[in-house]
Amino acid sequence: MTTSPHLSERAxxxxxxxxxxxxxxxxxxxxxxxxxxxxxxTYRQLFGAAAQLPSPAFSFDLTASVLAQLPRAQPASPWVLGGVAALxxxxxxxxxxxFGGVLAQAVQGLFTVLGAGLGLVAAVFAAGQGLELLAQHRRHLRLLTFS
Structure with a gap:
């Protein structure tokens, strides 16, 4: 096998x-x-000429064409959120x-009811956010299977 003494095209x-x-x-x-x-x-001239070429322009909207092919986002199922809220x-x-008796003795009056209500609202909100994150994760995984 003979090798060329000249530089390769890549070099x-x-x-x-x-x-x-x-x-x-x-x-x-x-x-x-x-x-x-x-x-x-010759390569320097070719590279220089290529650098001076105008950027290619499409006769159609490439962004709209790609976005039209992507699956539409679907909101999380409302029954799931309701089920988690009920749980x-x-x-x-x-x-x-x-533990209501113990809590009533520890903190008397309105603060117990207010705290329980705020806790309930916070728990429902956190559960809803968790479900939305799960739905987004599933959508992203479905998109990855297309690539």
Whole structure:
């Protein structure tokens, strides 16, 4: 198997971009080889001409075309949110039934009811956010299967 003493096409293209990219042996060959120097000059001219070309313009809206092919987002099922809210309310009611007397003695009056109401609202809100994150995660996973 014989090897060419000249630089490969890849090395010539790298030299056209910057001669500093070449290893020392290839740079030494380039300095002494008129054929390789001529090919590097040709690549530099080609790269310069390509850089001056105008950016391609499509005759259609590429963004709209791609977006039209993406699946539509569907909101999370409302029955799931209602089920989680009912579960949270059930847990709060059971907790209040079991420990309501202790809580009433510890904190008398309106603050107990207000705290329980705020806790319930916070729990329902957190559950809803968790379900929405889960729905977004599933949508993203479905999109990944298309790539």
């Amino acid at each position: 010539l293209q790298e030299a056209a971009e910057s001669a500093a990219l070449l290893p020392a042996a290839q740079a030494a060959h380039l300095r002494g080889c008129g054929l390789c120097q001529g090919r590097v000059t 949270v309310v059930g847990v709060v009611v059971v907790f209040l039934v079991l």
